[in-house]
Amino acid sequence: MENNYQLSRIHNYIHGLMSKEEMFQLEREALEDPFLQDAIDGYRLQNGVDARQLSLLQQRLNRRVEDTVATRHAQYFTWQRLAIGATAGVLFVTLLALLYFKHFSGKAERTTDVELSEPENxxxxxxxxxxxxxxxxxxxxxxxxxxxxxxxxxxxxxxxxxxxxxxxxxxxxxxxxxxxxxxxxxxxxxxxxxxxxxxxxxxxxxxxxxxxxxxxxxxxxxxxxxxxxxxxxxx
CATH class of the missing domain: 3.30.2420 (TolA/TonB C-terminal domain)
Structure with a gap:
């Protein structure tokens, strides 16, 4: 992903300094990556940037990519914890239900045995x-x-x-x-x-x-x- 956001590649693409194969490859990457397409469009709207501006823009893009990756990881692990907690809760409730029915079923059977063991006459x-x-x-x-x-x-x-x-x-x-x-x-x-x-x-x-x-x-x-x-x- 770092190559996708190298502003030097975007600069060469805008000014026609790439070969046809390199331009085609960058365009394919832009179709699959909306951030890369945004960077190309933003660069195209500018008349030109100097080396200092190019470096600052590169830093902002890098921070944006890092923040996006961190957000995705946080969301993933949050949902993962919720899924594990929900599964554990369901298993706990199921275990309690099994113990409840087993206890009262056994008690009913024992009561029946006592009644049958007391015949008349x-x-x-x-x-x-x-x-x-x-x-x-x-x-x-x-x-x-x-x-x-x-x-x-x-x-x-x-x-x-x-x-x-x-x-x-x-x-x-x-x-x-x-x-x-x-x-x-x-x-x-x-x-x-x-x-x-x-x-x-x-x-x-x-x-x-x-x-x-x-x-x-x-x-x-x-x-x-x-x-x-x-x-x-x-x-």
Whole structure:
């Protein structure tokens, strides 16, 4: 660009001191550069300039070019910063939206799980800590599945607390009830314990609650509180 604004070239062009090729080249450059064309037109309007005037004009043109380049650079970097800031803002808002929906979606799912884990007409079994160390050999989950399939609670419902010992085969024996529960409750409890999964330990004490129901439906939902809720660890 410095060659475009050499006033000596403009001077030679105006006074016909260039070859045809040089004049053609300068004219092509003037078509592409409005500042060069302005310089040629301004020089042509003057009748002539001396060396001192030529130097001053050269300096003014150089300053004009430098100011124009600096302005363009400032505008470019300003828009670049604005674009980066806008992009960062959009990404931040998007991240907040994703976290918001993830949080509330997870909360809704957990609420649904709690509602589904509370079926109606269930048999609840609670191990009592002061009764011994007996636990189902295959775990409380298997014992829970067994109760879901096999328990036949009396229509009147009720609760019973039983004590028992574990024989060498892992079967509850010497089953006794505390207080005076309904005989049907006691018989059902004995049947479930003696025909269910094997046990480990020496003795146990359980509280079983049978719900009140409208009819004799043999398919009862049984829910067992996991042993870790009562401080009993699975062996």
């Amino acid at each position: 269930r048999v609840s079994v609670q191990p009592l800590l002061d009764g011994g160390d007996a636990t189902p050999r295959e775990g409380w989950k298997i014992f829970e599945q067994y109760l879901n399939q096999k328990s036949v609670a009396p229509a009147g419902g009720g609760e019973i607390i039983v004590n028992f010992t574990i024989d060498k085969n892992g079967v509850p024996t010497n089953i006794s009830a505390e207080g005076q529960p309904d005989q049907s409750l006691f018989n059902e409890t004995v049947r479930l314990l003696q025909n269910g999964p094997k046990w480990q330990g020496t003795k146990g004490r359980l509280k079983i609650v049978f719900p009140v129901k409208a009819g004799n439906n043999p398919a009862q939902a049984a829910v067992i509180k996991p042993p870790h809720c009562f401080g009993i660890e699975k062996k």
